[in-house]
Amino acid sequence: MSKRPILILQMQRMGDLILSFPLILWLERAYPGHPIWVVAEEKFFRPLMPVSPRVTYLPWEGLGELRKNKYELLINLSIRERAASLAGELEAEEKFGPVASNDGTIHILGDWQLYRASVVENNRHNLFHWADLNALDCIPLSSIASTSWPQPRTLHRESNRIGLFLGASEEAKRPSIRFWADLCAELLKRGLRPVLFGGPMEQGIGQEVARLSKGPVLDMSGKLNLGELIAVGQSLQLFITPDTGPMHLAAWSGMKVLNLSMGNVNPWETGPYQTDHYVLRSTMSCALGCWSCSRDQLYCHNPFTPSRIAVAAKRMIVEDRDGLRKINMPGLRLSLSSRSSRGLYSLEQVNGSRAQAGDFLGRFWQQYFGAVFGLWSFEGAEGLWKEFTEQNPNLASKMAGQLPRLGREFSRGLARRAPLADSFWNSCPVVLRQFTGFIHLFLQNNSYSHQAWIKVLSFYEQLVFIVSRNLS
Incomplete structure (x- = not known):
């Protein structure tokens, strides 16, 4: 007797689809024999099929056949109402996501899917990667932790080709034409040969970069499909790219990546997921996690200078980690994608400033929510809060000083079951918004029920216990 299929709904872009690949591999192991179906945009899944895990892809058009089946598991990774409606209509033993x-009301099922939704426009202190969040509701942490990923390929030293992917979905996420041209010139001075890549939208950019660089630059922008990009990419020593779908494709297919993480992205969420890829990010406090920029210009772009990146690239291709640590890179932090002691995505610092207050808070909230949702004990959160109070006593005191107000508001909510004001989550200091953002969405998601308020008070009491225990 055939086993019921598992259905994944993924209506996002190419990068999001690639970040679903680890989930698919884990599902194959957790549900042996169950077919895995993925509903996605055909323009994204069709070119990825040669490198995708073995699944059945279905386009969003003509979904009549889906309604004839009952599913073992349905995971909706999309944010569109159409996907939520389909998820509600289909029958499944278990569902996660919106x-x-x-009556058309949308509820988010699964602690981690709800947490993920809570960091929308509120991701400054989020340290959970999207690929991990895709899976944590239905895959044991032990399975994620036991997964090993192939190392990026290291080519023979005589190869000197460096790939530069020029585009990204938004202007804020990619360097300027002048930057790319100057980087080509800097690479050429160091005996490295730049090769330009991009989609059809970047073809004109590639031509201008090649012209301005005034050197022997190979421009392949707009000339290759994704399969050809993967094939050509195997001859590259390094692939330098902003945070974009082809970056995830490069990491998945074994190229060594240097991610220029600039603009409104958070590398902890969308950096290259496989291990031993490089991520370069501004050390500005607002660059810890950025959903959109509200400043008058993109100041986080300024520290990215072509000469520094060319020096770093030269040392990356010869695996000179000691040399990378010695490069003077003011305003930047260079990290290596890795795994934490618990097996989740992590960024291991190679070069840059020491840990800042925001770094400690990110680690604290990661440990707190992991404990709240049962991944581990509260011991890690307690230890990090103690370290945070020792390093940042004034900020810790400020955060602790806000907790009584929250307690009063939650107590009133339990008594009255009244909705919180729309501004509640972001009216609190930034240090608490990871918590208040989740609490606000949790209550909305559970229609401000009596049980939801009781649960919120338990979250709050645990936080107060940690903070008060370690604050003198």
């Missing part, structure tokens, strides 16, 4: 009820 699901619409008969």
Whole structure:
């Protein structure tokens, strides 16, 4: 007797689809024999099929066949209402992600899917990667932790080709034409040969970069499909790219990546997921996690200078980690993608400033929510809060001083079951918004029920216990 299929709904862009690949591999192991179906945009899944895990892809058009089946598991990784409506309509033993009820109300099922939704426009202190969040509701942490990923390929030293991917979905996420041209010139001075890549939208950019660089630059922008990009990429020593779908494709297919993480992205969420890839990010406090920029210009772009990146690239291709640590890179932090002691995505610092207050808070909230959702004990959160109070006593005191107000508001909510003001989550200091953002969405998701308020008070009491225990 055939086993019921597992259905994944993924209506996002190419990068999001590639970040679903680890989930698919884990599902194959956790549900042996169950077919895995993925509903996605055909323009994204069709070119990825040669490198994708073995699944059945279905386009969003013509979904009549889906309604004839009952599913073992349905995971909606999309944010569109259409996906939530479909998730609500189909039958499944278990569902995660946004699901619409008969009256059109959308509820997010799964602690981690709800947490993920809570960091929308609130991701400054989030340290959970999207690929991990895709899986944590239905895959044991032990399975994620036991997974090993192939190391990026290291080519023979005589190869000197460096790939530069020029585009990204938004202007804020990619360097300027002048930057790319100057980087080509700097690479050429160091005996490295730049090769330009991009989609059809970047073809004109590639031509201008090649012209301005005034050197022998090979321009392949707009000339290759994804399969050809993967094939050509195997001859590259390094692939330098902003945070974009082809960056994830490069990491998945074994190229060594240097991610220029600039603009409104958070490398902890969308950096190259496989291990031993490089991530370069501004050390500005607002660059810890950025959903959109509200400043008058993109100041986080300024520290990215072509000469520094060319020096770093030269040392990366010869695996000179000691040399990378010695490069003077003011305003930047260079990290290496890795795994934490618990097996989740992590960024291991190679070069840059020491840990800042925001770094400690990110680690604290990661440990706190991991404990709240049962991944581990509260011991790690307690230890990090103690370290945070020793390093940042004034900020810790400020955060602790806000907790009584939250307690009063939650107590009133339990008594009255009244909705919180729309501004509640972001009216609190930044140090608490990872918590208040989740609490606000949790209550909305559970229609401010009596049980939801009781649960919120338990979250709050645990936080107060940690903070008060370690604050003198």
